[in-house]
Amino acid sequence: MDHFLYRDGTLYAEDVPITEIAAAVGTPFYVYSTATLLRHFRLFDEALEGIDHLVCYAMKAASNQAILKTLAKAGAGMDVVSVGEYLRARAAGVPGDRIVFSGVGKTEDEIRTALTGGIRQFNVESEPEMEVINAVALDLGVVAPITVRVNPDVDAKTHAKIATGKSENKFGIPIARASEVYAHAARLPGLEVVGIDVHIGSQLTDLEPFRLAYAKVAELTERLRAEGHDIRRLDLGGGLGIPYTRSNEAPPLPVEYGAMIKETLGHLGCEIEIEPGRLIAGNAGLMVSRVIYVKSGEGRDFLILDGAMNDLIRPAMYEAHHDIDPVQEPAPGTERRPYDIVGPVCETGDTFAKQRNMPPMAAGDLIAFRSAGAYGAVMASEYNTRPLIPEVLVKGDQFAVIRPRPTFDEIINRDTIPEWV
Structure with missing residues (x-):
C-alpha cells in the first residue's frame, strides 16, 4: 500500500x-510519503512483537536525512555500509548504539570513526577485517562488539546482481568455517562477539530461501553456544521484496516474514535484528x-x-x-x-x-x-x-x-x- x-x-x-x-x-x-514510510516500518516492528528485536532501516535504499530522522523518531535503528552513511545517520540524530555497520570493505578510518562515535556492532565479513577492527579497538582502548557474517550457500532466487548468500558471492565467511573463525575472534582482546549475521540478498519474493538460511543459523547458534560463545543477537539482514507491478503476485507480507522468524529462531532466546530497506522506502x-x-x-x-x-x-x-x-x-x-x-x-x-x-x-x-x-x-x-x-x-x-x-x-x-x- x-x-x-x-x-x-x-x-x-x-x-x-x-x-x-x-x-x-x-x-x-x-x-516521498511520510505516511507510507512510517506504515511500512511499523509493519515490520509489529511483525516481531513479542520477541526482543530492533528494526534497523537499511539506509542505502534512501538516505536523505529527513527520511532517516522520520524513521528514527518512530524507533528505527540504522544499518550502514560506509562511513558516509554512518555520519549521515549521526547527523540525523541516530545514536551510535542503534547503528549497525555492515559492508565487505570497511577501512581502518571508517572503523575508527564508528568506534569513536559509538556503534551497536560491526557485522564482520572476513578474518582480515576482524584483525583490523581488533587493532583499532586496542589502539583506542575500547572493545568492539561484532557479529560474524556467515554465508549459508542459499540461492535467494533473485536478480544475480543483488544475490549475496551463495558460495560464489563475495559476502561473509563460509558457514562451514564458522567454528574456526569464531574461535579466532574469541582470542582477540579488542573484540566482543555478540552474535551471528546473515543476509542472502535483496528483492526476495518467497520466504523459503529465508527459511533455509535461518534453519542453518539456528543450528549454528546452538553449536557455537556449545563451543562457549555467548550468542545473544541474530542479525538477519533484509531482502524482503516489493511488488513492482500491479499484475505481479504480491511478495510475502512483513507479518508472514515475522511469523517465520519466530518459528525458525524464536526458541533460541536471541535478540533479533532485521534490516529492511527496499520494503520501507x-x-x-x-x-x-x-x-x-x-x-x-x-x-x-x-x-x-x-x-x-x-x-x-x-x-x-x-x-x-x-x-x-x-x-x-x-x-x-x-x-x-x-x-x-x-x-x-x-x-x-x-x-x-x-x-x-x-x-x-x-x-x-x-x-x-x-x-x-x-x-x-x-x-x-x-x-x-x-x-x-x-x-x-x-x-x-x-x-x-x-x-x-x-x-x-x-x-x-x-x-x-x-x-x-
Whole structure:
C-alpha cells in the first residue's frame, strides 16, 4: 500500500497534488510519503512483537536525512555500509548504539570513526577485517562488539546482481568455517562477539530461501553456544521484496516474514535484528518527469522525457520494471497505445520501458514512476552534467524540498583547474 492516489483526476502524494509540487520545484523530482514510510516500518516492528528485536532501516535504499530522522523518531535503528552513511545517520540524530555497520570493505578510518562515535556492532565479513577492527579497538582502548557474517550457500532466487548468500558471492565467511573463525575472534582482546549475521540478498519474493538460511543459523547458534560463545543477537539482514507491478503476485507480507522468524529462531532466546530497506522506502516514493517530445519512429512511438538514466538507473542497470502512470488520470475507457519511454541521454540504455501501453500523451504531460523510493535518488549521478534532481517529502497537506537541485554554476565550480593548464 502507498499514499499516491488519484483524486478528481489528478495524482496526489498524500494530500498534495503532484502538479503543485511540479510547479514549485520543476521536473524531474523525487517525492516521498511520510505516511507510507512510517506504515511500512511499523509493519515490520509489529511483525516481531513479542520477541526482543530492533528494526534497523537499511539506509542505502534512501538516505536523505529527513527520511532517516522520520524513521528514527518512530524507533528505527540504522544499518550502514560506509562511513558516509554512518555520519549521515549521526547527523540525523541516530545514536551510535542503534547503528549497525555492515559492508565487505570497511577501512581502518571508517572503523575508527564508528568506534569513536559509538556503534551497536560491526557485522564482520572476513578474518582480515576482524584483525583490523581488533587493532583499532586496542589502539583506542575500547572493545568492539561484532557479529560474524556467515554465508549459508542459499540461492535467494533473485536478480544475480543483488544475490549475496551463495558460495560464489563475495559476502561473509563460509558457514562451514564458522567454528574456526569464531574461535579466532574469541582470542582477540579488542573484540566482543555478540552474535551471528546473515543476509542472502535483496528483492526476495518467497520466504523459503529465508527459511533455509535461518534453519542453518539456528543450528549454528546452538553449536557455537556449545563451543562457549555467548550468542545473544541474530542479525538477519533484509531482502524482503516489493511488488513492482500491479499484475505481479504480491511478495510475502512483513507479518508472514515475522511469523517465520519466530518459528525458525524464536526458541533460541536471541535478540533479533532485521534490516529492511527496499520494503520501507520503495513504494514510499515516486519519480516525476515531464514529456519533452512525442516522437514517431519506425513502427513505434517514443515518449522522450526530461528524466534520464542518471536520475533513475534501475531500468538500465537491472532491467528493472517500474509502473509508469500519467499524473492526470485518463478518462474511463481511454484507449491506450504502446510507447517506448526514454530519456534524453545519448545512450540506447537510457530507456525506461519498451512498448509500454499508455494513454495518448503530449509534450508537457507529467508522468510518475511508481516504486521509485528505494535505490533511486541514492544511485543517481550527474552524468552528462545533469544536476541531481530534487527530493521532496510530503506529510499530509505539507511538502518540503529535502534536497534542492544544484545550479549548473555549483556543479561546474566544483572543478579545480591546475595552474599549468
